[in-house]
Amino acid sequence: MDKVVFFDIDDTLLDTSNFAKIAREAAINAMVDNGLDLTNEEAYNLLKEIIAQKGSNYDKHFNVLTKTVYGEENYKLIASGMITYHNVKFALLRPFPRTNEVLIHLKTKGYKLAVISNGITIKQWEKLVRMNLHPFFDKIITSEEVGFEKPNKRIFEEALNAMNCSSENSIMIGNKFKEDAMGGVNAGMSSILVNSKVTDEERKKIIDENINIQIIDNIDEVDSIL
Amino acid sequence: MDKVVFFDIDDTLLDTSNFAKIAREAAINAMVDNGLDLTNEEAYNLLKEIIAQKGSNYDKHFNVLTKTVYGEENYKLIASGMITYHNVKFALLRPFPRTNEVLIHLKTKGYKLAVISNGITIKQWEKLVRMNLHPFFDKIITSEEVGFEKPNKRIFEEALNAMNCSSENSIMIGNKFKEDAMGGVNAGMSSILVNSKVTDEERKKIIDENINIQIIDNIDEVDSIL
Numbered sequence: 001m002d003k004v005v006f007f008d009i010d011d012t013l014l015d016t017s018n019f020a021k022i023a024r025e026a027a028i029n030a031m032v033d034n035g036l037d038l039t040n041e042e043a044y045n046l047l048k049e050i051i052a053q054k055g056s057n058y059d060k061h062f063n064v065l066t067k068t069v070y071g072e073e074n075y076k077l078i079a080s081g082m083i084t085y086h087n088v089k090f091a092l093l094r095p096f097p098r099t100n101e102v103l104i105h106l107k108t109k110g111y112k113l114a115v116i117s118n119g120i121t122i123k124q125w126e127k128l129v130r131m132n133l134h135p136f137f138d139k140i141i142t143s144e145e146v147g148f149e150k151p152n153k154r155i156f157e158e159a160l161n162a163m164n165c166s167s168e169n170s171i172m173i174g175n176k177f178k179e180d181a182m183g184g185v186n187a188g189m190s191s192i193l194v195n196s197k198v199t200d201e202e203r204k205k206i207i208d209e210n211i212n213i214q215i216i217d218n219i220d221e222v223d224s225i226l
Numbered sequence: 227m228d229k230v231v232f233f234d235i236d237d238t239l240l241d242t243s244n245f246a247k248i249a250r251e252a253a254i255n256a257m258v259d260n261g262l263d264l265t266n267e268e269a270y271n272l273l274k275e276i277i278a279q280k281g282s283n284y285d286k287h288f289n290v291l292t293k294t295v296y297g298e299e300n301y302k303l304i305a306s307g308m309i310t311y312h313n314v315k316f317a318l319l320r321p322f323p324r325t326n327e328v329l330i331h332l333k334t335k336g337y338k339l340a341v342i343s344n345g346i347t348i349k350q351w352e353k354l355v356r357m358n359l360h361p362f363f364d365k366i367i368t369s370e371e372v373g374f375e376k377p378n379k380r381i382f383e384e385a386l387n388a389m390n391c392s393s394e395n396s397i398m399i400g401n402k403f404k405e406d407a408m409g410g411v412n413a414g415m416s417s418i419l420v421n422s423k424v425t426d427e428e429r430k431k432i433i434d435e436n437i438n439i440q441i442i443d444n445i446d447e448v449d450s451i452l
Contacts, residue, residue: 110334132326132357132359135324135327
């Protein structure tokens with residue numbers, strides 16, 4: 001039976017947290033330049049609040065921001081923010097070093113590859129297509145399509161189904177302890193945690209309970225273990 | 227010993243001829259918009275003459291164009307042309323359908339991959355890096371670096387040396403009959419001609435002289451023969 005490696009996208013394949021902060025700051029600067037009546041700092045803090053409330057996958061943060069300030073949407077300002085955000089985002093978006101080499105390595109070893117991502121389907125495809133990484137993956141499974149987010153077992157089961165493989169022959173690679181690593185393990189896979197902010201407590205749990213999770217610094221080490 | 231597949235870039239891996247024409251026309255429009263005293267048609271024809279004279283790898287076509295018209299370089303117009311050319315070029319640049327899948331297939335079959343390209347080193351790297359294709363290739367060999375252009379045997383010999391492989395274990399894939407296909411064969415490789423404007427005469431020569439060249443429509447068929 002095929003062996004399958006499932007990847008998370010954000011902060012696993014692609015360096016997304018870094019660009020998001022820079023892109024948001026640039027977007028706020030552009031909105032203030034175009035007449036938003038707040039200081040850059042006030043506007044950025046308000047945006048952070050809105051993102052915390054609505055979630056990072058909500059796609060109308062700038063609409064809410066102008067509505068909060070003016071009582072109605074201001075489309076000049078929304079457009080200034082959106083355009084700048086997208087220009088900066090796609091200028092900065094990049095795979096981690098050796099992401100491609102690791103994917104090539106896994107293909108040469110006979111693994112099938114797929115993606116399991118919490119996020120909006122079109123946004124996740126957009127990132128993969130822009131980076132020209134999509135041809136490596138047989139399936140891209142998103143929480144939006146499936147209706148369940150990692151660590152819910154259902155999204156992993158849908159992914160195993162889509163790839164027609166058993167959980168014992170599958171490996172989940174991601175940067176989040178609960179969503180990716182534990183999610184994968186609870187669905188019967190083994191997991192590799194990369195680029196993570198795993199706590200000492202979580203490390204202890206993995207050892208004490210003999211949980212099938214390997215921790216490595218970065219995706220560039222995956223080809224030394226698979 | 228390693229088997230190596232050498233690829234040409236322009237019109238083999240990437241669809242470059244199509245974007246070049248559109249990008250040049252857009253550049254000319256921008257120059258005329260910014261005050262160039264010619265009609266769009268006159269300016270485009272003059273640009274075509276300059277490209278024919280200087281070669282497509284020369285990097286100061288727009289400088290020559292303004293000098294021809296005004297007796298001196300006009301940097302406002304040169305910048306208008308250059309910026310538009312580059313914006314359009316990189317908006318349109320794309321691998322052919324299934325280029326990535328074919329490269330992944332070849333890696334899974336154990337082939338090493340490299341590039342042999344007539345062109346300016348930085349420009350060829352720029353295209354591969356923008357398309358995120360460079361991680362597939364162990365070496366990128368350009369005529370500018372080697373000092374000889376395909377079909378000169380020397381560039382193929384340098385490439386074989388760089389990859390530490392024998393010509394019998396090597397395959398050259400490109401879109402030009404003389405430069406790529408015959409060049410490879412004359413260096414002892416077998417060749418695959420893709421996406422080519424091969425003439426009936428050339429087809430006859432291949433058959434009559436039993437030359438080691440396979441002709442296929444497009445790179446997307448490579449994985450059906452290798």
